[in-house]
Amino acid sequence: MPSQVDAFSAWLLDDLELKSTLFHVGQYCGNWQASTSGHRRASFHVVLHGECWLHLPARPGRAARSVALSAGDAVFLLADQPHCLSPDPLPPERGRESAREGTMTPLDTSGREAPGSLGLACGFFEFKSGLDDLMLGLLPDHVIARHDQPAQHGARQIFELIRAEALHDPQAPSPLIARLTGLLFVYTLRSLDGNEELAPCFWALMRRPALAPLVAAIVAEPGKRWTTASMAEFSHMSRARFCKLFAELSGQPPAQFVTLVRMKRAASMLSTGVSTPEAAEQVGYQSESAFAQAFKRVTGVQPGAWRRISGKNAEPAAHGALH
The missing domain is CATH 2.60.120.10 (Jelly Rolls)
Incomplete structure (x- = not known):
C-alpha cells in the first residue's frame, strides 16, 4: 500500500x-x-x-x-x-x-x-x-x-x-x-x-502524523463540508491549536488548502466535459456563482471557458502561469 x-x-x-x-x-x-x-x-x-x-x-x-x-x-x-x-x-x-x-x-x-x-x-x-x-x-x-x-x-x-x-x-x-x-x-x-530544509507550505502538513490523515481525507472527499471546526475535530485538536499549527506548517489558513483541492478536482472534471453545476456540487458548492468565482480566482478563467478550451485539447491560459 x-x-x-x-x-x-x-x-x-x-x-x-x-x-x-x-x-x-x-x-x-x-x-x-x-x-x-x-x-x-x-x-x-x-x-x-x-x-x-x-x-x-x-x-x-x-x-x-x-x-x-x-x-x-x-x-x-x-x-x-x-x-x-x-x-x-x-x-x-x-x-x-x-x-x-x-x-x-x-x-x-x-x-x-x-x-x-x-x-x-x-x-x-x-x-x-x-x-x-x-x-x-x-x-x-x-x-x-x-x-x-x-x-x-x-x-x-x-x-x-x-x-x-x-x-x-x-x-x-x-x-x-x-x-x-x-x-x-x-x-x-x-x-x-x-526534508528538514522544507519551507512552510501545504506539503509540510504531510510530515505531521496529526495532520496527514486530514490532508488525505480532504483529497479523498473534497465535496464534504470542511469547516475549521470540523477539521480541528478530525485532527483531535482544539480549534485554536489546529489553526495555529496549520498556519505554522503551511503558511496559509486551512480554508485555502480546501479551496485548492476542490479547484484541482473541479478542473479535472470540467476537462472531461462535466457541466459546471455538477462540478460545483461534487466539490461542495451549493451556489454555482460562488463556485465560478472561486474557480476563476484560482485558475484565472471561468469554469465554462476551462471546459471548452480543455475540450479542444488546448492549454488553458491560467493567471500567473509561467512562461
Missing part, C-alpha cells in the same frame, strides 16, 4: 504534464557565479560533480539562506526568484544575488575533474496543464533534493543517467537530460516528508 506521501504525490501530479528544457551543461572553475533567475520561469540545478553553495536572499516570510551542495544534489526553484550558485560560502553583495560571472566550459569526458571545479546541469520547467498556480500553492518556493536521503534511492539512479548523458557529448548536451530531470523532480517529492 502506498504511503500517504506517495498517494499525495500521485494526486498532485495527476493530469499534469511536466515539461523540462535544458539551459546549459558544463563546468565552472576559479571564481564564478551562476543563476537562472530573471527568465520568469521555474528552474533547476543538478550538481554533476564538485561542491558549491546555493544563496537565496531574504524574501517575505523567509530569511536569507546559504546552503552547501555536493555532487548528486539538486535544487528546484518553483518560481522565478533571485538566487545564485557560487563556490563562496558567503552570499554576494546585496543587489548581486542573481548576477552571472565566469565562463562555463564543456565537461571533461575522460571523467577527470579539475580540482575545485563544479559540474552543473541547469534548465527550466513548467506544468503544462494550466494549473501552475495550484501547484505553486501546494508546494514550497524551492526544494533541495539531497543525494544521501533514504527516499532518494531511486533518484540517485536517475542522477547517474543524467551524468552519463551529460558526459556523452559535452559539445551537444542530450535533450534526455531535461526529461530525466523532470523524472528526478517526481522522485524529489517523495523526499519532502523527511
Whole structure:
C-alpha cells in the first residue's frame, strides 16, 4: 500500500504534464557565479560533480539562506526568484544575488575533474496543464533534493543517467537530460516528508502524523463540508491549536488548502466535459456563482471557458502561469 506521501504525490501530479528544457551543461572553475533567475520561469540545478553553495536572499516570510551542495544534489526553484550558485560560502553583495560571472566550459569526458571545479546541469520547467498556480500553492518556493536521503534511492539512479548523458557529448548536451530531470523532480517529492530544509507550505502538513490523515481525507472527499471546526475535530485538536499549527506548517489558513483541492478536482472534471453545476456540487458548492468565482480566482478563467478550451485539447491560459 502506498504511503500517504506517495498517494499525495500521485494526486498532485495527476493530469499534469511536466515539461523540462535544458539551459546549459558544463563546468565552472576559479571564481564564478551562476543563476537562472530573471527568465520568469521555474528552474533547476543538478550538481554533476564538485561542491558549491546555493544563496537565496531574504524574501517575505523567509530569511536569507546559504546552503552547501555536493555532487548528486539538486535544487528546484518553483518560481522565478533571485538566487545564485557560487563556490563562496558567503552570499554576494546585496543587489548581486542573481548576477552571472565566469565562463562555463564543456565537461571533461575522460571523467577527470579539475580540482575545485563544479559540474552543473541547469534548465527550466513548467506544468503544462494550466494549473501552475495550484501547484505553486501546494508546494514550497524551492526544494533541495539531497543525494544521501533514504527516499532518494531511486533518484540517485536517475542522477547517474543524467551524468552519463551529460558526459556523452559535452559539445551537444542530450535533450534526455531535461526529461530525466523532470523524472528526478517526481522522485524529489517523495523526499519532502523527511526534508528538514522544507519551507512552510501545504506539503509540510504531510510530515505531521496529526495532520496527514486530514490532508488525505480532504483529497479523498473534497465535496464534504470542511469547516475549521470540523477539521480541528478530525485532527483531535482544539480549534485554536489546529489553526495555529496549520498556519505554522503551511503558511496559509486551512480554508485555502480546501479551496485548492476542490479547484484541482473541479478542473479535472470540467476537462472531461462535466457541466459546471455538477462540478460545483461534487466539490461542495451549493451556489454555482460562488463556485465560478472561486474557480476563476484560482485558475484565472471561468469554469465554462476551462471546459471548452480543455475540450479542444488546448492549454488553458491560467493567471500567473509561467512562461
